[in-house]
Amino acid sequence: MAKTPGTGKGSKLSALRSHGSPSAKFDSDAALIEEIKRLQPPSPQPTHWRRWLAAAIAFVAVHVALVIVLLHDADPGYFYSRRYPNIGNINLETDAPFMGYPPIDVVYTWVNGSDPRWKREKDHWHRRWKAQIQGDIFDETDESEVFDASAAATENRFRDNEELRYSLRSIEMYAPWVRHVYLVTDGQIPNWLNVESPRLTIVPHRSIFANQSHLPVFSSPAIEANLDNIPGLSSLFLYFNDDVFLGAPVTPEDFISPSGVQNIYLSWE
Structure with missing residues (x-):
């Protein structure tokens, strides 16, 4: 079958050239090529903005998910504090940025040394310990006591004047950020204490x-060496005796540095 002229590959270009001389319509081959490109259907351009939009949405979604997880796992006892002037950092800047602290509890060791039952029990075990150390044989039912300077000092040390009541009040007034209070005792409970708190x-x-x-x-x-065995106690806690009183507002930064290290203050007159 005879091939019809002008129907093969390049027939479009031949048709363009057959229309008179090349210079009649196109000044150069470059102009001809540009005309061919113009006649061809445009190729689809890559939609870069869609890719950027998808990446931005994914970035925001990941960060929102992280925030939700952090808020869900965060302990409600977290306290955000600003450094305040006090005797320990009086020469430092007072507008430090807010720092996040984990929950902080307070632990008290308390005994009612005025309780006759506790005094009898203590004297009983003291005599037994003394007999084991010195090898003394004596009647443990003997209620006689030897009063000396050491015994008098012991009596003064354990005498209860309800200091715990006012120490707890000072925490409520000046350290409301304390999460929980643990009272370690030998089974004794102050009659004024609200144990339902x-x-x-x-x-x-x-x-x-x-x-x-x-x-x-x-x-x-011995008791202090076992305080970390208290169930539910925070990893950072303050240990108070019942005669420790707060006299002004305090923050976690007064006791613990932002890096989690205990603050140690120098004493001066």
């Missing part, structure tokens, strides 16, 4: 001593 827990010695044969205990260092 959701921010207070009574902790008997038996719940923090793993070896029950060490009880009863009358040694403050």
